[in-house]
Amino acid sequence: xTISAAAGNAPRVHILGAACALGAPHAGSAHAPSALRSxxxxxxxxxxxxxxxxVDTLHPVADTNxxxxxxxxxxxxxxxxRTLAKAVAALPAGVLPFVLGGDHAIAxxxxxxxxxxxxxxxxxxxxxxxxxxxTALTTHSGNIHGMPLAALLGEGDPALAAxxxxxxxxxxxxxxxxxAWEAEEHALLQRLGVRVFAMDEVRAxxxxxxFCDALDIVRAGAPGFGxxxxxxxxxxxxxxxxxxxxxxxxxxxxxxxALRHLRACEDFVALxxxxxxxxxxxxxxxxxxxxxxAAAALGPRPERCKSAMKRAPSLCQH
Ligand SMILES: NC(=[NH2+])NCCC[C@H](N)C(=O)O
Numbered sequence: 001x002t003i004s005a006a007a008g009n010a011p012r013v014h015i016l017g018a019a020c021a022l023g024a025p026h027a028g029s030a031h032a033p034s035a036l037r038s039x040x041x042x043x044x045x046x047x048x049x050x051x052x053x054x055v056d057t058l059h060p061v062a063d064t065n066x067x068x069x070x071x072x073x074x075x076x077x078x079x080x081x082r083t084l085a086k087a088v089a090a091l092p093a094g095v096l097p098f099v100l101g102g103d104h105a106i107a108x109x110x111x112x113x114x115x116x117x118x119x120x121x122x123x124x125x126x127x128x129x130x131x132x133x134x135t136a137l138t139t140h141s142g143n144i145h146g147m148p149l150a151a152l153l154g155e156g157d158p159a160l161a162a163x164x165x166x167x168x169x170x171x172x173x174x175x176x177x178x179x180a181w182e183a184e185e186h187a188l189l190q191r192l193g194v195r196v197f198a199m200d201e202v203r204a205x206x207x208x209x210x211f212c213d214a215l216d217i218v219r220a221g222a223p224g225f226g227x228x229x230x231x232x233x234x235x236x237x238x239x240x241x242x243x244x245x246x247x248x249x250x251x252x253x254x255x256x257x258a259l260r261h262l263r264a265c266e267d268f269v270a271l272x273x274x275x276x277x278x279x280x281x282x283x284x285x286x287x288x289x290x291x292x293x294a295a296a297a298l299g300p301r302p303e304r305c306k307s308a309m310k311r312a313p314s315l316c317q318h
Contacts, residue, residue, distance in 0.1 A: 017057030023105025081109030088113025112165025123218025
């Protein structure tokens, strides 16, 4: 389906569905791409003036992680991530990939693919209730969706960590909204020097100020950054349809406001959104927020921002 709005200078957004929940303890998020495609997401993107095309939806070879041992889980998730990385890398130059999971394990493919497009590692804002920075040796749950950030940073089993493409630079990587982690993954990010804006700090300073700092981190040093949004970062009383809800999350309206600043960033190169569970969203309330996040981030760049607003100054007045 190609959707063309009278989009003026809108970026051309290419949507890739990643219908894989092999990293999660529940298969529900595998159905997110098909549910969102037929829900209000595409209509909201049109209304926001986004020139978007749904390119493809990728499926894994297996559709359950039941009864697989760790080696098999790593190989199956790694195989899917490799396919996804290749698909992202193969999108035409100049388009903005929007990858819709699936669970967060898919990220180990998405951002290697984005790095292959750029020719170097992208900066990355990782919005999440969790740190997703375990390896197969430190995981408590055994779930691969608790590992992708470590893998992208080059840590852990090669099935996930050695997917073709540049390894993330910890100095240009940050996490926003974390409030539930195990000691080993926190220690790993500390050792690597990844900045974690935990939920306490978001509450104390406000999301806008934290987001501004995050932009400074990921935009330093090299051109090109992306954003990976795990929906469990949001307060679950307003966005409950996720696999691993954690109380005390980000206010979704504040997130919409922050994401709108991405429109002013010419170096914003890719968006990923993961962990939506349509089976937990009978009224479509969570899907409504997803559409609002996507439209906020991907809407047309304001004319006045063409070159002058490299720093999104309205966000950075703290
Ligand atoms: N993508 C996610 N929802 N990750 C949750 C991870 C939770 C926990 N730290 C684990 O490793 O199992």
